Amino acid sequence: MLAANRSLRLTIYALLAAILYLPGLGRPALWEPDEGRYAEIAREMVLSRDYVTPRDDFELYFEKPPLVYWAEAAAIRIFGPNEFAVRLPAALFSIGQVVVTAALADLMFGATAGFFAALVLALSPLFFGFARFATLDPALAFFLTAALATFYLAAREDSFSTPSARRWMLISAAMLAMGTLAKGPIALLLAGAIALAWLAIERRLREIVRMPLVWCGLIYAAIVLPWFILMEARNPGFLRFFFIHEHLERYTTSSEHGWGPWFFIPIVIGGMWPWIFFVPLGWSAMHANIALPNSAPDLSRRSDASFPAIWFIVIFVFFSIPRSKLGSYILPALPPLAIVAGYGLARLQALTDASRRRLFAVIAIANLVLAVALFIFFVLARRPINKAIGFDGLLIAAVLAASAIAMYALGRTATRVPYAVGALALAMLATVPLSARIRENAASISTYRDLARAVQPYLAADCALASYRHYVQSLPFYTSNRETRVEYWGELSEVSPPTSAKSAFLIGSDARLRQIWSSGSCMVLIANDRDLKALDDSLKPAPVVIGCEGKKFALYNGALAPPPSAAACLETNVKK
Structure with a gap:
């Protein structure tokens, strides 16, 4: 029996989602590379008190906007630098997305459909997984969902010029601005494409002139522009890097995480399992104009079916075009599927x-x-x-x-x-x-919390932490030590290219590494197992293994004895 009051129903859904996502949130170690990277950027913001310019390992990092970093930094200030704090924003954004999706389905098709939409989204494997993962996509998905939901509420009014419709449009603009600060202009681009496509199909494009576009633009600009202006003022060239390199060039030319156009088909099916099977039922019932019990008579229009369909198709096609893809990109496309599947579940008994x-x-x-x-x-x-x-x-x-x-x-x-x-x-x-x-x-596949704990005692006396031909994103977060990179520039070089002025934290050759290693300066060097033999042969004094996790080993050139646990690392290496 569902609560009679909509606000009460939504509050219950929020509480149930919180019970689902929050317990044990901080138990797993930070996953490489994304969780380690975003956690460290937020920690450095707290440490430096510079909340304008993001930095990773104290190098400039311009790839993403700051909203999620701000949220993680706020959680770190409250709960300390730990896994729970850096994952909390993703969990809260996901809880909010469950509530907004349920509210939209409730308004469109009634309380039963709203309940099932919340159930489907909350218990979809892909959505649940990223609700407990510190990345930017849950924030983008939440704000995009909220923006589209409030736009749809405005469109349901008799005219976009009514006071109620204008309020909903202004809220939608604010949500798009927050989405832009979460992951960039992609929020505005996707929402605009979905809204325009739906208005075109509904033959309502002429109503655009009645929208409060000037006020929406002013609200959007007031939220978004201050950070971009400050960033460009403090870091000349940022705007070109951010919009041209990170967005346009990455969409059109990048082959990072390269996959074919079919990539999101199994992601959507598996990510929505088993609720994906109810989508065809919901879709067919919507197009047949079959109203649900207790739904308002005017909510069975086919336009209610076309909106989630266009929502899903635009996002699916947009992210399927470039070669660079990650499974989390499709998160904003799950709410419309949840609404349609929820409608199908509500129709089962009929x-x-x-x-x-x-x-x-x-x-x-x-x-x-x-x-x-x-x-x-x-x-x-x-x-x-x-x-x-x-x-x-x-x-x-x-x-x-x-x-x-x-x-x-x-x-x-x-x-x-x-x-x-x-x-x-x-x-x-x-x-x-x-x-x-x-x-x-x-x-052990891709986390290094135990490795960080093993090397922490050896870093106490100004001992340098370095990584050989890679960069472990989470080690600075766990050890509170800057990580010197040896023969590896990675994505940090896109903004801060290696130069001689930065030689203290960028070692450009094996010869330079051998010189520093043998100089008497204490160093803990993180190396992959495949490089151990070559390093053992070239570094003098011979490296001492003090810890390991997965494929990475911690090598040491100081005077402290290795811990007893290091013996297991040596046995593991011999077996490999």
Whole structure:
């Protein structure tokens, strides 16, 4: 039974999402490279009290706007420099996105559709994963969702010139401005394209003249321009780098994270599993103008169906065009799918018995196939897998298989449909702690918290921290020490190219490294396992292993004895 008051319903959804996303938020170590990078930029803002110019390892970093750094810095000031603080903004933005998505579905199609939209989005694997990951995309997704929702509310009015519509448009402009400060002009570009495409399809383009575009522009500029103006004043050339290099050139020419145009198809299917199967049902019901119980009579228009469709298509196509892609880019496209799937779930009981059984049979078979695939992967994989990860993977496979059987058995009759959906939701809920535990147990793949703890005692007496031909983004955050990079410039060179003036923190050759290593200056050098033999042969005195994690080893040239745990590192290296 849903609460009668919409505000109360949304508050409940927010609380449930918080219960889902916040517990254990700080347990996993920071994942390389993104979490380590954004955590360190925020920490350096707090340390320097310069909240205008982002810096990574105290080098200028111009690739992204500052809003998420500001949010992480605020959390660090409250909770200290830890994993919980740097992930908290992503969790809060995700909670907000669940609420906004539910509110929009509620207004469009009624309370039942709003409830299911919240359920679908909150328990979608991709959305849940990034709600607990310190990156910029949850913030962009939240502000873009809020901007589109408030634009749609304005469009529902009799005219864009009514006071209510004007207020919604001004709020939409403010949300787009915040989205721009979260990840750049992509927020304005996507929202504008979606709004224009929808107005064109609805044959309402002439209504643009009634919009308060001047006031929207002033609000957008008042929020966005101060930071950009300050950045250009303090860092001449920033605007060209940010807009031309980081956005235009990266979209049109970059092959970083290169993938084909098909990349987001499996990402969307897997990221929305198993709720993606209810999208066709919701879509067909929307186009048939089938109204839900308790929904207002004027909310069954086909325009209600076209808006989430255009929303999803524009974002999906836009991010599919360039070669440079990451799975998190598609996050802003999940809310419209959640709304459509939520509508489909709300329509389940109205289906004929035969149609409903076919749908549940398809979902059950798909879940069973996925369960078998996971079982085969974790049991028969050629390379040995961490036993804890394998066990949790098998548990997820068992949960999916059990939910498939329970859902099909319960969904055969209309009166038990809520129990079938409940079985599916409980199964996804059960995979949440298992997935979180898999991430923690996979720490050795791309996290270095334990390595930082191992080297911390050796950095106390002005001992330099350096990395050989790579840069471990999280080490400065964990050790509070600047990281000298050896023969590696990486993305930091795009703004701060290596020069002789920066030789203290940029070592340009092996010869220079050997000179510093043998000079008597204390150094902890982080190296990949493939470089250990060459370094052992070339560095004098011979490097002493003081710690390791994953493929990275900490080498030391000082007088302190290695800890007892270093013996395990040596054994690991011998086995490799």
